[in-house]
Amino acid sequence: MLAAMPPPVPPPTPAPGAPRVRERGDACPGALRLHSADDGHLARLRLPAGRLTARQVEILADAAEALGDGRISITSRGNAELRGLADGCGAELAPLLAEAGLLPSPTHERVRNIVASPASGLDGLGTADVQLWARELDERLCAAPWAAGLSGRFLFVLDDGRGDVTGLGGDVTLVAVAPDAALLHMGGRAVRVAAADAPRAALAAARAFLSAARAAGTGAWRVRELPEGHEADVRDVRKALAAEEVPEPVLPQGPPPAPGPLGPAALHVLAPLGRLTAARLRALLPADEVRLTPWRGAVVAGTDPARLPALEAHGLITRPDSPWAGVSACTGRPGCAKSLADVRADAVPGRPGLPVHYSGCERRCGHPHGDRVDVLAAPGGGYLVDGVPVARTDLARAVTTARTAPRTAPRTTR
CATH class of the missing domain: 3.90.480.20 (Sulfite Reductase Hemoprotein; domain 2)
Structure with a gap:
């Protein structure tokens, strides 16, 4: 049932510097x-x-x-x-x-959090078809009883080398660097593994995280929450596989595929x-x-x-120049009791530019990763656009300006 x-119930806010x-x-x-x-x-x-x-x-x-x-x-x-x-x-x-087939494991259904380059294997770009890795990783994840202990927020990211998903904040990130090799990133370290071993390596890294979380005793849900001295160690992956530790390289960063054709089919x-x-x-x-x-x-x-x-x-939305491309919103009113506004009704299109996300409250549910225009419903009516108060009647102009204005530094609220 x-x-x-x-x-x-929100957890208490830790003191500065405390785990x-x-x-x-x-x-x-x-x-x-x-x-x-x-x-x-x-x-x-x-x-x-x-x-x-x-x-x-x-x-x-x-x-x-x-x-x-x-x-x-x-x-x-x-x-x-x-x-x-x-x-x-x-x-x-x-x-x-x-x-x-949408519920293959009742005990693991919330931990099947795997993002992979969506156009992989379709448009001729990328170094390897990581969609195949995703399917094998999911099978291995559901078959491992211990994996049910992962948080529903723990995230595996599989990037085919184009860099479209590396910025999504994965706890374990695999990047294809050659047809026969991948780099596994976790907690500021990386190991090089054979492409054929990539799904197994990702699962081994998740097990290393759970071991570190148990040792820390802080109940961490994500790799970044592990306290100093209890980091998950990618060297544990080396023990399980023929993996070579390498200096942590800069993750590739690329744009998502634009709306439109992706190859011939x-x-x-x-x-x-x-x-x-x-x-x-x-x-x-x-x-x-x-x-x-x-x-x-x-x-x-x-x-x-x-x-x-x-x-x-x-x-x-089928064209990159659509005024609605890159516009997202939380549920807002009337579906969410915490929301201060019907943000979906208030959302406005604009000239294409930075992604823009409309939030009904400070939780900013569903916001995209990376630099974006932050539109937040304000108490008493109106909105904050990147922190600047804006009347609802001026929202379209303010959002269009924010999406296209030069940025001196990324604004990634929350």
Whole structure:
């Protein structure tokens, strides 16, 4: 049965310089453990590398319409969320997801957090097809009983060398550096491993983190939360594999794929404000597979890019010069009790530029990583745009200016 989660209790703020102590497990929702919101219950489905088969696309769209509010939200990790779920929907949702292959391990479903370069293997770029690594890593993760002890926030990032996902804050990051080699990064150290061993190496690194977290006794959820003197050691990976420690190199940094064609048989579209209706999700078919992306879009593999105008007619973002490209928002009112505004209704397009995220409260749920325009609802009405008070009537002008103005330093609030 699906169980509704109680509202999370924020942990106490540690004193400056003191290690953060987690006295409870993380409260991240999953497919079986739901979050209770003002608009009903929320289920978060982990989709390693964002991958959905055509059949899973159909089933997910059906579930959103039959059990939820008819929409699918795409998270900043390329996962899917169903909202507006009614009490007692577990008797239908859990078996539906399991039968579709979307729930391969009830004990591990919240730890299947794997982001991989979404265009890998499709557009001729990148050094290796890390989508294959993602599938093997997921199988190994679900088969390891100890891995169920990872936090629902622990993140594996697999980059094919183009640098599109290295900036997403992975706890364990694999980067393809040659067709037969990868670099594994964790906690400021790196080891070089054979490409064939990359998924096994990532899992070994996660086990090293859990060992370090137990020794520290602080209940750390993420690698960056480990206190000084209890760092997770990538040298443990060397013991498990034929790995060579190397000086920590600078991670490659590249842009996400632009909306539009990806080679001769794939395309990339974005969901308006990161949310798909069931009809828009179905419009992505026919396809060999659909890969939801950390940029709140979908890479559609095995399809004709000539379909882009038809997808634009469905309301999807298909061009990099769209004024809605890069615009995202949290749930806001009326779905979230903490929100100060209906940010999705207030969000405005503008000239393409920096990503912009609208937040209803200071938690800034779902914000993108990296430099962005931060639009925060203010008490009493209005917004703060990168910290500057702006009336709601002036929001469009202020956001357009912030997206296109030269930056002297990145503004990455929170």
